Amino acid sequence: MDIKPLNRDFAVSPQIALADIPAIAAQGFKAIICNRPDNEEPGQIAAALLGEAAERLGLSFAHIPAVSGAITDANAEAMAGALAGFPTPVLAFCRSGARSTKLYELVASRNQSAPGGRVHDVVIVGGGAAGISTASSLLKRNPKLDIAVIEPSEVHYYQPGWTMVGAGVFNKEFTRRTEAQVMPSRVAWIRAAASGFAPDENKVILSDGSEVRYRVLVACPGIKLDWDAIPGLADAIGKNGVTSNYGYDLAPYTDRLVKEFKGGRALFTQPAMPIKCAGAPQKAMYLSCYRWEKAGVLNDIEVQFHTAGAVLFGVAAYVPSLMEYVERYGAHLNFESKLVAIDGAAKVATFERKDGEDTRRVEERFDMIHVVPPQVAPDFVRTSPLAAVSGFIEVNEATLQHVRYPNVFALGDACSASNAKTAAAAR
Missing domain, CATH: 3.90.190.10 (Protein tyrosine phosphatase superfamily)
Incomplete structure (x- = not known):
């Protein structure tokens, strides 16, 4: 059976x-x-x-x-x-x-x-790592809780694994499960998309206009990858040497490009924070360079790393170790260099680069480019009463409790806490 x-x-x-x-x-x-x-x-x-x-x-x-x-x-x-x-x-x-x-x-x-209908003890918006781990933890402490998880997707991805897919270590299928496989068995899984919050009425609004009522809300709907924020990127991605490990169907293209690359100019980019996994843009570069080094072609490749930030990594203690690999692979670092446009057919990337007090536009030719898209809070979060100025859900950093609605908590990439947006930050 x-x-x-x-x-x-x-x-x-x-x-x-x-x-x-x-x-x-x-x-x-x-x-x-x-x-x-x-x-x-x-x-x-x-x-x-x-x-x-x-x-x-x-x-x-x-x-x-x-x-x-x-x-x-x-x-x-x-x-x-x-x-x-x-x-x-x-x-x-x-x-x-x-x-x-x-x-x-x-x-x-x-x-x-229905008016006056079922009120769940806890409603969790989002069936990603934050949502399902929270549901499991709560049920382990109190199996009698009535918990509903709002999640429209039938598929759950282990997204950190996409870096390994791009490096040729994992097959993409290894990072994919059905949502049913990871959803705790004792929750009410509402297979619908949330479209708004009504915290004064203790309700979540669904995309079909129906409502789900709660005593406590845990909002963890993730982050939005804004491919359209960089002109030309949405059309260019996945062909003409333009790739990204930030997509299930794109990471295998990274693997193929790196495997077939024998010489030329390879660019790696990182947008302004926040992004999912602040280390992933550099991991793409280091893992690619490692493979080129093993294949004996690294000396024929010009490697550039363009970051919109002013430092290599936000945790200063890691920088000396990272610099050892930057020097080993001969990568050229470009700080405060933000990708603002891309022409895939012409193989030209345009960057805004700080030059003292001025900002100038610089065009860089490429044979391969790994792009990380800018990332923002989901639209229905940014326009909700729960949003901070940043667009993310406004929480107390010590408790992850909303600053204005005491029965609302936010976790994962959607909350306003200043730590890096990665499940590793939970450690």
Whole structure:
């Protein structure tokens, strides 16, 4: 049986057999719902036979048939009625589990959007590293908490691994999991996108206009990669020698470029802070240079590092060690040099560079360029009542509690704390 928990009270599976029912009961399920119409395919066991077997073992059973691709309001109402009356946890099944999942989501959406409807103990916005680790930690301390996680993506990425993909160490698939694999089993996973916050009413607004109510909010929706902030970048990226380890589908291109590069000019850029993982732009350079050194072609490559900052790294203690590699690989450092435009077809990058009190534009030819896009708070965060002047969620740095709303906390890349935006900062 391929049972997929959606939260601590509800799970779905593909078609079950009579022989599966004792194992379902042994796993602690108290009720079964069949969402397949009888005779949907030849040899399909009748729902009534499954119901009799379930009830002999003390399980509640309901047959709520729904046609694939044509789920009705009546189906959702029948599902809601069964769930309201059944003991938990409940297992629902259909041919693949998809209809059962959709019916449960329809019921949950109605409950959450209704005036005076369900109020979760904790609502977490974002199913990334911050969100899922927080949910897991809270449930470990108190398994009875009612926690909802708002996350629209069906895929979870281990983004630090993309640096290793670009270096030829990992395959990109190694960094990808389904969100269901990493989502704690006892949370209510709301598969929708947040579009706003109403903290005075203790509500999160979803993109479809519905609302999710909370007693405590933990907001960790991440950071936005602004590829359009640099003219020409969105069109150039992924071809003509323009690459970035900041994308799942782009990091393999970095690997290919580095592997095939035998000589010429290689540029590496870093925008103004904040960015995800302040070390990643330099890691791309050092790992590339290491491979070129091993291949015996480094002496034929001119390496430049352009950073919008005034120093090599924000933690001064690391700089001497980093400078050893800068010197070893012969990389030319350009401080206060900000990428402002790129022409991929012409292989020209334009930088704004500080020159004393003045700023001048400099065009640099390249054969390969690794670009890090500017990064900002998500749009719905920047326009919300929770935002600081920076656009990120305004928190007390010592507690990560919002400075104006005491039942709101923010974690991860979306909060205004001054530490680097990387999960390593949690250490």
